[in-house]
Amino acid sequence: MKKVAFKILRFNPEQDAKAHWENYEVELEPTDRVLDGLEAIKGRVDGTLALRRSCAHGICGSDAMIINGKNMLACKVLVKSVKQPITIEPMRGFKVLKDMIVDMEPFFAKYRSVTPYLVEKDERPEKERLQSLEQRERFDDTTKCILCGACTTSCPSFWADPDYVGPAAIVQAHRFLFDSRDQGKEERLKVMNDREGVWRCRTVFNCVEACPRGINVTRAIGEVKQALAKGKI
Amino acid sequence: MAVHQFDGIIVGAGGAGLMAALQASQGAKIAVLSKLYPTRSHTGTAQGGIGAALGNMEPDKWEWHMFDTVKGGDYLVDQEAAEVMCREAVETVYELEHMGLPFSRTPEGKIAQRPFGGHTKEFGKAPVKRACYAADRTGHMILQTVYQQCIKQGVTFFNEFHVVDLLMSSGAACGVVAIEIATGELHTFHAKAVLFATGGSGRMYKITSNALTLTGDGMATIYRAGLPLEDMEFFQFHPTGIYKMGILITEGARGEGGILRNGKGERFMERYAPTLKDLAPRDMCSRAITLEIREGRGIGGKDYVHLDLTHLDPKVIHEKLPDITDFVETYMGIDPVKELIPIQPTAHYAMGGIPTNSGAQVIRDEKATPVPGLYAAGECACVSVHGANRLGTNSLVDIIVFGRKGGKGLGEFVKKAVLQALPADPEGRTKARMAKLFEGSGSESVEAIRRELQQEMMDKAGVYRVEADLKKMLAIIGSLKERYKGIRLQDRGKKFNMELLEAFELDHLLDLSEVTVTCALARQESRGAHSREDFPKRDDANFLKHTLAFKEEGKVALRYKPVSITRFQPQERKY
Numbered sequence: 049m050k051k052v053a054f055k056i057l058r059f060n061p062e063q064d065a066k067a068h069w070e071n072y073e074v075e076l077e078p079t080d081r082v083l084d085g086l087e088a089i090k091g092r093v094d095g096t097l098a099l100r101r102s103c104a105h106g107i108c109g110s111d112a113m114i115i116n117g118k119n120m121l122a123c124k125v126l127v128k129s130v131k132q133p134i135t136i137e138p139m140r141g142f143k144v145l146k147d148m149i150v151d152m153e154p155f156f157a158k159y160r161s162v163t164p165y166l167v168e169k170d171e172r173p174e175k176e177r178l179q180s181l182e183q184r185e186r187f188d189d190t191t192k193c194i195l196c197g198a199c200t201t202s203c204p205s206f207w208a209d210p211d212y213v214g215p216a217a218i219v220q221a222h223r224f225l226f227d228s229r230d231q232g233k234e235e236r237l238k239v240m241n242d243r244e245g246v247w248r249c250r251t252v253f254n255c256v257e258a259c260p261r262g263i264n265v266t267r268a269i270g271e272v273k274q275a276l277a278k279g280k281i
Numbered sequence: 282m283a284v285h286q287f288d289g290i291i292v293g294a295g296g297a298g299l300m301a302a303l304q305a306s307q308g309a310k311i312a313v314l315s316k317l318y319p320t321r322s323h324t325g326t327a328q329g330g331i332g333a334a335l336g337n338m339e340p341d342k343w344e345w346h347m348f349d350t351v352k353g354g355d356y357l358v359d360q361e362a363a364e365v366m367c368r369e370a371v372e373t374v375y376e377l378e379h380m381g382l383p384f385s386r387t388p389e390g391k392i393a394q395r396p397f398g399g400h401t402k403e404f405g406k407a408p409v410k411r412a413c414y415a416a417d418r419t420g421h422m423i424l425q426t427v428y429q430q431c432i433k434q435g436v437t438f439f440n441e442f443h444v445v446d447l448l449m450s451s452g453a454a455c456g457v458v459a460i461e462i463a464t465g466e467l468h469t470f471h472a473k474a475v476l477f478a479t480g481g482s483g484r485m486y487k488i489t490s491n492a493l494t495l496t497g498d499g500m501a502t503i504y505r506a507g508l509p510l511e512d513m514e515f516f517q518f519h520p521t522g523i524y525k526m527g528i529l530i531t532e533g534a535r536g537e538g539g540i541l542r543n544g545k546g547e548r549f550m551e552r553y554a555p556t557l558k559d560l561a562p563r564d565m566c567s568r569a570i571t572l573e574i575r576e577g578r579g580i581g582g583k584d585y586v587h588l589d590l591t592h593l594d595p596k597v598i599h600e601k602l603p604d605i606t607d608f609v610e611t612y613m614g615i616d617p618v619k620e621l622i623p624i625q626p627t628a629h630y631a632m633g634g635i636p637t638n639s640g641a642q643v644i645r646d647e648k649a650t651p652v653p654g655l656y657a658a659g660e661c662a663c664v665s666v667h668g669a670n671r672l673g674t675n676s677l678v679d680i681i682v683f684g685r686k687g688g689k690g691l692g693e694f695v696k697k698a699v700l701q702a703l704p705a706d707p708e709g710r711t712k713a714r715m716a717k718l719f720e721g722s723g724s725e726s727v728e729a730i731r732r733e734l735q736q737e738m739m740d741k742a743g744v745y746r747v748e749a750d751l752k753k754m755l756a757i758i759g760s761l762k763e764r765y766k767g768i769r770l771q772d773r774g775k776k777f778n779m780e781l782l783e784a785f786e787l788d789h790l791l792d793l794s795e796v797t798v799t800c801a802l803a804r805q806e807s808r809g810a811h812s813r814e815d816f817p818k819r820d821d822a823n824f825l826k827h828t829l830a831f832k833e834e835g836k837v838a839l840r841y842k843p844v845s846i847t848r849f850q851p852q853e854r855k856y
Contacts, residue, residue, distance in 0.1 A: 062774045079525075079612070087493075091728025095771030095780040100321075102492040105528045105608060107421060108321040124611055145463065146777040152318065165429035166381025175335075176378040178390035184383065191383050191415075191422065195320050229381065262607075 053133035078128035099148035109196030119258040139201035167232025187226040199255035288695040295322035296680035297659030298478035301688030316443040327420025329533030330412025332674035333370035338410040354668020355809035356851035399562035450701040453653035465775025476656035486628035487735040490529035501789030509829040511663040512633035514800035520566035522627025567626040587621035634663040641687030669809020723767025
């Protein structure tokens with residue numbers, strides 16, 4: 049166990065007019081996650097620290113935050129792999145409600161705006177619909193999205209224009225647009241072609257770097273742009 | 282006091298809760314309450330597959346699936362319920378595909394299937410490919426897909442509402458009380474029916490695959506309301522958790538050919554299960570690992586063994602097991618294509634829970650009398666389709682089949698039922714619990730009590746149990762409960778008071794640990810995941826029965842309920 053230094057941007061709406069930095073030290077193993085550090089601070093040093101977390105291994109998408117200046121999941125970064133003091137801030141571009149907890153409602157509203165479900169017009173067959181290995185592979189990358197918000201809140205276009213639908217919602221649209229079974233492509237493409245749609249993307253690639261699931265977000269956005277340019281998938 | 286009125290309330294938004302919501306909200310006013318955002322639910326972390334006898338890769342039958350489930354559960358499975366589950370698994374998987382679930386595919390474009398522990402052909406002859414999968418992200422795809430369908434259907438959600446009390450009126454459910462996490466305000470949800478789908482309680486143990494939020498809130502809430510919990514002594518340890526962290530490595534890794542090896546490099550499962558070897562059920566693999574370690578054959582004499590994938594085609598590892606590859610790289614710095622993975626058994630799944638019948642109705646006694654308007658499904662429930670040990674993939678089958686049944690049952694019930702009056706002062710109990718935590722004068726912390734509970738449960742109520750340890754554990758729980766009364770919260774605020782929530786969660790874990798240990802002490806036999814060193818044999822004459830635990834005068838009182846046996850008579854369990 050070694051002492052690890054953290055510097056955390058704190059904001060308590062019931063006490064603070066604005067956010068301020070606080071320093072902490074806790075004993076951790078080098079192989080512990082940054083999340084373990086935050087939990088140790090909350091449990092042993094300051095019980096008022098607020099953050100969302102659940103699965104603690106990068107699948108539930110609760111604990112996206114800015115760690116040493118970059119968007120990451122606190123449960124997917126080991127203490128030994130980041131410089132100290134480890135700086136912790138909430139995601140940028142969403143309203144901060146308390147400490148690391150931000151208002152995710154606008155994010156989910158955008159998610160809902162892209163028809164994020166399989167549109168079925170034909171009757172369901174008795175067994176499964178067939179899908180070739182190539183057809184399945186076509187949208188594999190974007191099925192991995194866990195809706196953590198790391199990509200959208202790393203995007204300068206989103207910071208400049210909070211109405212921009214953002215990379216996460218486009219990833220969701222891509223997942224259905226390129227699924228051979230989906231029959232709702234026209235409707236979804238319309239949302240993508242909107243002035244707050246896919247054309248706001250300036251291919252800065254921050255989203256690719258931020259994605260904890262390794263999704264090539266910019267490529268997915270590019271494929272949606274191409275589909276719009278060609279008028280077909 | 283904020284009072285909301287609905288026809289039905291669903292507590293929990295994992296696979297079971299969302300599946301129930303899809304059914305129930307067709308024609309009734311339903312709200313889904315979750316202490317998380319639905320997509321954060323633990324269903325999303327399930328990896329390897331969902332079992333169904335589709336027969337896409339080789340012949341398979343639901344009867345074989347049922348037999349495996351019954352045998353896997355060491356004959357404590359209610360066979361009537363297992364028949365329902367294994368029959369309906371097939372249409373259920375097709376329904377998920379129709380909803381858009383991106384299953385991995387066979388070259389012909391069908392849903393791909395792979396072998397999994399304890400799943401066999403022709404009643405135990407050899408492993409069968411039955412687990413329908415989407416790489417090693419099957420749970421993620423299920424959760425996303427079912428949530429997408431809820432969006433399509435316009436299901437009403439109350440996200441980050443922590444349900445901490447069940448309201449009953451004249452013996453029937455009539456609502457719940459929840460803390461709105463964002464504001465700290467209490468809300469009463471008044472309804473004709475309530476369905477619990479709150480998941481497991483793995484956080485009573487130190488090494489667990491379970492999310493930090495899996496604290497058995499639903500089970501504890503039911504228990505505190507005077508209703509029983511069933512078979513809580515049966516807690517599954519998954520054989521392959523990442524060493525020291527407990528993060529799950531899917532059984533699918535062994536389904537694809539992975540092998541367990543001890544410190545001498547031996548494939549030790551050959552000695553414990555000559556036919557199925559590394560694909561033996563989880564309880565047997567976890568016991569085998571524990572014995573190897575005890576007998577000094579852990580790696581370098583330490584408390585772990587290896588999962589070996591190095592002989593597999595790297596393409597198989599990257600295409601079929603991409604997430605676990607990522608996990609071992611991220612957390613251990615290991616490339617599974619070239620290196621062995623250190624693993625140890627990890628607390629994974631509660632076979633026990635809120636007793637229900639096969640219609641997902643909660644029952645109140647050993648005669649299986651249903652509680653009007655109360656349903657439960659998924660891990661928090663005990664149907665019982667898993668008996669003394671759940672087979673891999675069957676948790677996902679369970680949540681979808683019984684989530685759907687419960688939702689459907691609830692939807693029909695509320696059409697005929699009348700809204701019962703709320704009890705007087707519905708929020709009184711919750712207010713009192715909160716007041717104690719805020720006004721406590723002691724110096725105890727939630728974290729310290731929880732850490733001790735988890736460590737002691739791991740040591741004394743884990744893979745192997747013995748009377749002396751269990752008795753010690755009961756005394757420890759008693760003293761931890763005393764210390765709990767001395768908790769004083771540091772966070773005095775209302776908004777996002779996570780310390781308050783964790784105090785409630787710890788209260789629930791303490792109750793459930795007490796129930797687990799009491800049931801384990803009384804069951805003087807070894808069956809499935811419950812292994813008593815002082816009673817190493819299964820004892821059908823005395824213990825082929827379900828335990829029901831009631832909270833009576835602050836203590837745990839036990840009664841027993843018969844097992845439903847229809848097709849398969851108990852036999853010795855060999856693999």
